[in-house]
Amino acid sequence: MPIRTCLGCRRKSEGAALWRFALDAHGVLRKDFRNRHGGRHVYCCKDAECLRKFLKNNKELTRAFRQQVLGFDEELNDLFGSVE
Numbered sequence: 001m002p003i004r005t006c007l008g009c010r011r012k013s014e015g016a017a018l019w020r021f022a023l024d025a026h027g028v029l030r031k032d033f034r035n036r037h038g039g040r041h042v043y044c045c046k047d048a049e050c051l052r053k054f055l056k057n058n059k060e061l062t063r064a065f066r067q068q069v070l071g072f073d074e075e076l077n078d079l080f081g082s083v084e
């Protein structure tokens, strides 16, 4: 099992316990998205509080992806709204 770090709380967990995120071709962050073009992935606990921290930490997201995150997919917008 690969061990990944949650970008929200920085705890390490097995990859299967975390959501995986990647940017699509438009720079939009997508949950449970596998970038088939070899792009970077970041991880977050399946936890609303972690997700909130994760989505708010734009600087960290930019650093993790090495590019600007230009938006969130609809599901993330919904989740983000519900945990605010």
Ligand SMILES: [Zn+2]
Binding pocket: 006, 007, 008, 009, 010, 011, 044, 045, 047, 050
């Ligand atoms: Zn976490």
